[in-house]
Amino acid sequence: MKYWILLFIVFCASLSAETYEEEVNRSIESIRTIKDSDDKKEIEEFNSLMDANWKKFSEKKSVSIPIIQTKLKEEQIDLITKTFETIDFRNPTIVQNTQQYFRLALFLSEKQIPGFLNLIDQRFLQNESRSFFIPQHIAMVDAHAQRTHLYGIYGNQSVPHLINLLKIEKDTKLRQSITSILRRICTPDCANDIYEMLETEQDHTTFVNGTYILLDNSGPIGRELYLKLKPKSLSKETDDYFFSEKTYVKNQSYPFFIGKIKKKYGESSNNFSDSKLLAEIDKMIQNQGATQTIHPLDFFSNSIEKQILIDKLIEARRKCFLRINRHGMEDIDINNFILNTIYYKDQITNDTI
Known part of the structure; x- marks a missing residue:
């Protein structure tokens, strides 16, 4: 009997916590209705509304403060994203400050904002960004490196997005860049699409990148597909490379x-x-x-x-x-x-x- 009473108390406490969170969210929305006014009566009503809502927040600060912080962060990210969208990335001032512009994009890409991959496509893949130098790392960050970091930090959704781009992209240089990025972020889910690409791929660099994806990112399925691969019309350079890799891949195993x-x-x-x-x-x-x-x-x-x-x-x-x-x-x-x-x-x- 004591067990059921305890369970009931815990269950009710859980319901209470959920209800309080809902009340906090309603209070936040209530505060949003407050506006500038010269009407004394309206000002008094707004002040009373503010006092009531702050009283609600004070009831359980350990619960209300994180909710408020989360709301503010979400709105801050939304504001920054909208600002980023309005920036003319071809403007000479922006081009001159490529590093700062890239780091803003990197910050937003990490947040995995829906639709942001399309902005990366437009501003960093289809556009050849200016390189910049980081003295403390003795690193030159060119256009390809920038897009690699942007797609990479966005995460798993970048993979099918780039695979779909690869299927329609005809520009050799961009295909090389896309497959090079996929070398860093692919999983076995890439294997079949990359296998199909390699069957007809004519560019040596893209073929090499696809090989790396199958052998270094795709596990046993990548090995299996590479061994049965029969590419068409390879150059001598690519054919020699393919032969040597087929010999190497036969050794691949867990031990x-x-x-x-x-x-x-x-x-x-x-x-x-x-x-x-x-x-x-x-x-x-x-x-x-x-x-x-x-x-x-x-x-x-x-x-x-x-x-x-x-x-x-x-x-x-x-x-x-x-x-x-x-x-x-x-x-x-x-x-x-x-x-x-x-x-x-x-x-x-x-x-x-």
Whole structure:
């Protein structure tokens, strides 16, 4: 009986919390009705309305303040986005300040605002942005690098968006750029579309990029598709490359990739529990994809559900695109290597790390 009474109290408390949140939202909307006025009576009514709503907010500040902050952030982002849309990116002043304009776009792209990918297409893919130099990183950030970071930080939705663009894009240079970006952000979901592209691809650089996507981002399905690939009318350079890669891909397996990790990074001295490893991965995500504690082999010596690891690694990879330097790109490559190895893990039978 005591259990049911306790459950009833908890349930009612939950309902009460939900009701209070609704009241806070109504109070916010109520405040929006306040306007400038010279009428004394109306001013008094508005003051009373303001007092009543602030009293409501004060009832549970731990609940109301986060709601208000979230509302303000949403409105701030909306305002910044509308401002960004009005900027003439071809204006000489904007061109002269490409770095500042790019960083504003990067900030907005991270927010994954619906429709923002179309703005990236228009302003950074179809337009050849001016390069800029970052002295502290000794890095020249050209137009391709800018769009790579913008599509990369937007996240998963960039992949089907770019795949669809690739299907209709005829310009060789843009196809090279799109496939190069996809090399950084693809998953096995890209495999079939890239396979179909490679069947008829004539440009060597685009063919190489597509090869990387199948072999480095797509797991066993990418390997399978590459081995059955029969491209048409390749140049001698591309045909020789294709032959050498087909020989290499036959070696790809889970033990093969684990061996490469051990050769490059050595053994791990960590002994993380599952919860500790997840906590360290979350820190890595918060730190823009960088970590000083996790060893690549740690991702293979745990019992965490595979899809959870994949999702977290993809989010860590996304955050790496906030770092406009070679270290960020290096971490993206490491991340992709770990992801590709995880994709192969299901194929293992009697092999062990």
